[in-house]
Amino acid sequence: MSKALKQEKALVVFSGGQDSTTCLFYAKQHFKDVELVTFEYGQRHAKEIEVAKAIAQEQGLKHHILDMSLLSQLSPNALTSPDMEIDSTDDIPNTFVPARNLLFLSFAGALAYQINAKHIITGVCETDFSGYPDCRDQFIKSMNVTMSLAMDRDFVIHTPLMWLDKKETWALSDELGVLDYIRNKTLTCYNGVVADGCGTCPACQLRQRGLEQYLEEKGARTL
Numbered sequence: 236m237s238k239a240l241k242q243e244k245a246l247v248v249f250s251g252g253q254d255s256t257t258c259l260f261y262a263k264q265h266f267k268d269v270e271l272v273t274f275e276y277g278q279r280h281a282k283e284i285e286v287a288k289a290i291a292q293e294q295g296l297k298h299h300i301l302d303m304s305l306l307s308q309l310s311p312n313a314l315t316s317p318d319m320e321i322d323s324t325d326d327i328p329n330t331f332v333p334a335r336n337l338l339f340l341s342f343a344g345a346l347a348y349q350i351n352a353k354h355i356i357t358g359v360c361e362t363d364f365s366g367y368p369d370c371r372d373q374f375i376k377s378m379n380v381t382m383s384l385a386m387d388r389d390f391v392i393h394t395p396l397m398w399l400d401k402k403e404t405w406a407l408s409d410e411l412g413v414l415d416y417i418r419n420k421t422l423t424c425y426n427g428v429v430a431d432g433c434g435t436c437p438a439c440q441l442r443q444r445g446l447e448q449y450l451e452e453k454g455a456r457t458l
């Protein structure tokens with residue numbers, strides 16, 4: 236990236252999970268000023284917010300937490316209703332809140348405007364089979380145009396993980412020198428277990444499989 240870019244400010248959409256924490260370190264490497272935004276919307280585990288806060292504090296980054304609890308009005312689902320089971324067999328998981336990412340990015344954009352951040356970084360990804368249409372590259376490009384028009388600013392939305400699978404996301408964190416940090420400090424698990432997690436939920440399985448694949452390939456290279 237150019238030197239000029241480094242002088243600018245970036246806002247990272249941050250949940251305290253593996254993907255967005257990788258984005259946090261990506262942002263720190265590429266931008267002079269980095270701030271974080273976390274959306275609170277009745278997550279199954281308030282622990283997610285605690286984990287996000289702890290990482291933000293440890294990294295010395297300004298952390299905005301926005302209350303999005305109104306989302307629970309839109310969809311009774313596994314993430315916001317503790318009594319529902321998470322079903323990973325459907326094409327679109329039942330953790331789906333319609334247009335959630337559209338809403339989050341809109342709020343991130345309004346915040347970015349206020350704090351004078353040109354760059355917005357989000358860990359959305361087309362390759363993790365989550366099936367969320369508002370996480371696809373085409374939507375992000377459209378959103379970038381829409382936000383810039385809505386606020387008459389030249390925003391740039393960065394999606395460093397868009398075309399990476401979980402193995403490649405681990406590889407990126409290793410390149411950034413933070414693989415162990417991300418492995419030990421982040422929360423991806425649906426059951427609220429930090430680091431390697433419960434090991435059985437779909438999120439843990441995806442994360443673990445990617446890590447094993449990456450470490451195996453890395454081991455093979457260094458033999």
Ligand SMILES: [Zn+2]
Binds near residue numbers: 425427428432439
């Ligand atoms: Zn788990």
